[in-house]
Amino acid sequence: xxxxxxxxxxxxxxxxxxxxxxxxxxxxxxxxxxxxxxxxxxxxxxxxxxxxxxxxxxxxxxxxxxxxxxxxxxxxxxxxxxxxxxxxxxxxxxxxxxxxxxxxxxxxxxxxxxxxxxxxxxxxxxxxxxxxxxxxxxxxx
Amino acid sequence: xxxxxxxxxxxxxxxxxxxxxxxxxxxxxxxxxxxxxxxxxxxxxxxxxxxxxxxxxxxxxxxxxxxxxxxxxxxxxxxxxxxxxxxxxxxxxxxxxxxxxxxxxxxxxxxxxxxxxxxxxxxxxxxxxxxxxxxxxxxxxxxxxxxxxxxxxxxxxxxxxx
Numbered sequence: 001x002x003x004x005x006x007x008x009x010x011x012x013x014x015x016x017x018x019x020x021x022x023x024x025x026x027x028x029x030x031x032x033x034x035x036x037x038x039x040x041x042x043x044x045x046x047x048x049x050x051x052x053x054x055x056x057x058x059x060x061x062x063x064x065x066x067x068x069x070x071x072x073x074x075x076x077x078x079x080x081x082x083x084x085x086x087x088x089x090x091x092x093x094x095x096x097x098x099x100x101x102x103x104x105x106x107x108x109x110x111x112x113x114x115x116x117x118x119x120x121x122x123x124x125x126x127x128x129x130x131x132x133x134x135x136x137x138x139x140x141x
Numbered sequence: 142x143x144x145x146x147x148x149x150x151x152x153x154x155x156x157x158x159x160x161x162x163x164x165x166x167x168x169x170x171x172x173x174x175x176x177x178x179x180x181x182x183x184x185x186x187x188x189x190x191x192x193x194x195x196x197x198x199x200x201x202x203x204x205x206x207x208x209x210x211x212x213x214x215x216x217x218x219x220x221x222x223x224x225x226x227x228x229x230x231x232x233x234x235x236x237x238x239x240x241x242x243x244x245x246x247x248x249x250x251x252x253x254x255x256x257x258x259x260x261x262x263x264x265x266x267x268x269x270x271x272x273x274x275x276x277x278x279x280x281x282x283x284x285x286x287x288x289x290x291x292x293x294x295x296x297x298x299x300x301x302x303x
Contacts, residue, residue, distance in 0.1 A: 018205055029206060029213070092207030100149045100202070132152040132197075 003119055005046040006064045010077035013038040014093040036080070041098075042124040043072060045106060049116035059116055071105045099123045099133040107135070148201040152267055153212050155196055157219055159228035162189040163244040166233075179243075187231070190273050192246075194223065194253065197268035198261060199283075211262040222260045223253055246273045254281050 015037070016030040026034050045068055049058040079085060081093040091097045099121045107118050124130040164187035165179040175183045182188070196219055200209035227235065232244040241248025250271040258266045264283075272278040 016207065020205075091204075094202075094207035096149075096151045096153065096202045096209060096212075097207045099151060128156040130154050132154070133149065134152075136149070 001048050002051060002058050003046050003048045004058050004061065004064075005044050006061055006068060007042060007044045008065070008068050008073055009040060009042050010073045011038060011040050012076050012079050012081050014081040014088075016092050016094065018092065039125050041076075041095075042130075043068070043102065044120075044122040044124075045118070046120040046122070047110070047116060048119035049113070052115075059111065063111075067106065067109050071109050072102055075105070095123050095125045095129070095131040096133075099131045103133050103135055148204065150199065150201050151209060152197050152199045153209055153215070154268075155215055155219065157194045157196070157224055158191055159194070159224050160189060160191045161227050161230050161232050162187045163232040164188070165243050165245060167242045169242070187233070192227075192249075193272040193275075194219075195268075195270040195272075196257065196266070197270075198265045199267040200262070200265055209265075211265055215261070218260050219257065222256050226256075246271055246277070246279045250279045250281055 013036055015035060016033040017026045018029070021029070045064065047059050047064065051058050075085065081098070082088050087093075087101045088097070091101075102123065103118065103121045106121070110116065110118060118135065121133045122130055123133075164184065165182040166175050167178075170178065196215065198209060198211055198215055200211065202209060206213070227249075232249060236244045236248050236252060240252045250269055253271065254266070254269055257269070267283050269281045270278055271280075
């Protein structure tokens with residue numbers, strides 16, 4: 001098996017709050033992250049599969065890029081994650097939760113070939129902090 | 142945002158830097174053998190590196206906070222237990238003979254694993270990557286991590302020293 005990775009970037013704003021908690025409790029738990037702020041996110045999407053005997057490719061990187069741009073970048077870039085999108089009405093837009101949302105957006109849009117699957121979503125909030133998600137297979141395994 | 146049956150399992154990584162000096166020297170070897178085995182790293186007055194450390198923890202995402210358990214305190218633990226201990230220090234005074242024959246980065250990453258594994262939530266530490274320079278790095282992995290195929294076993298630190 002070969003793994004290939006496509007990297008893209010997007011910029012978005014967010015703030016952290018649990019609506020079940022008081023303002024003081026949110027401030028205690030989330031600190032400055034309870035203010036609206038933003039990040040230059042870097043997303044790495046890793047696909048695992050066998051190279052096609054015809055093309056020599058696991059997946060055409062241009063096709064992968066197009067899927068990521070359509071499913072993720074155009075949705076999230078220069079948006080407010082809490083206010084502009086439906087995904088964080090019930091969940092706090094931490095990088096942990098955002099990585100899972102991105103997996104769920106990308107996974108069904110990838111070519112349904114048996115010899116190819118989404119391996120990992122790696123989401124950098126900045127150069128010194130990132131989150132990895134390997135899907136439910138890893139979570140259940 | 143109440144309790145939910147299913148919570149995704151994610152890995153969270155934070156990166157740190159610390160600067161330290163060391164000298165590779167095994168007192169059980171002769172001076173000639175030390176010079177032959179360790180080369181420039183055996184310089185009598187030592188040398189130093191800006192080490193870069195990546196710490197990965199793994200856990201289920203809390204519905205209450207959106208973070209993995211221990212995630213918000215990871216930074217404080219690593220700074221108190223690792224960065225305070227090693228930054229601007231001579232590693233030769235901090236790595237005991239039980240950690241390894243000399244202050245190799247193999248010995249250092251294994252020592253940092255033991256320090257953090259004892260200080261973090263049990264079983265949460267998942268992966269360590271210690272870069273001696275951008276070209277030379279050493280990794281330790283808990284054996285059941287999801288990303289394991291591209292990672293070395295915990296018992297086999299990787300990396301080559303020039």
